[in-house]
Amino acid sequence: MKSYIFIFMSFLLASCAHTFMRGTVAKKINSKKAVICLGSNEVKVGDIVIFQESVCSSSPTHNITMHENAELGGVSNQTGYGVEKCELTSLGFGTVSELLNDHYSMVETKGDFVFKESTQVEVKK
Incomplete structure (x- = not known):
């Protein structure tokens, strides 16, 4: 019985582990420097x-009823129906230059791409 509990706990703990360390740009200092929300515990x-x-x-998609089309003044693309597609695209790379504390670090880029505050960041593995 103890071995079953051990195996179950191993799977449970492994399922809680993060595969990717992700954060965001907290503050853009300039076109080459940013403070990101990944600190000394992550990077x-x-x-x-x-x-x-x-x-x-x-x-x-234009699969709406005639009643819905009439209510919307005949403009079917305002119904909210449709196919949404989202992709995560890479903008560029940066290097952690300084650890500020447990939650934040400084990153420097070559400045060859545009980013803003709230841009997502992920540690490259």
């Missing part, structure tokens, strides 16, 4: 981080 100086952005698009 170390010299780690490479990937700056990422969600790009979403919508393609409306």
Whole structure:
């Protein structure tokens, strides 16, 4: 019985582990420098981080009833029906240059891409 509990707990703990360390840009200092929400518990100086952005698009489907179309003034693409597609795209890379505390670190880039506050970052494995 103890072996079953041990095996169960092993799977439970493994399922809670993060596969990717992700954060966001907390403050953009300039086009080459940013403070990110990944600290000393997640990154170390010299780690490479990937700056990422969600790009979403919508393609409306025109499968609405005549009643819905009439209520909306005949414009079917305002119904909210449609196919949503989102992809996480890579903008560029940066290097952790300084650990600020447990929650934040400084990252430097070459400045060859545009990012903003709230841009997603992920530690490159």
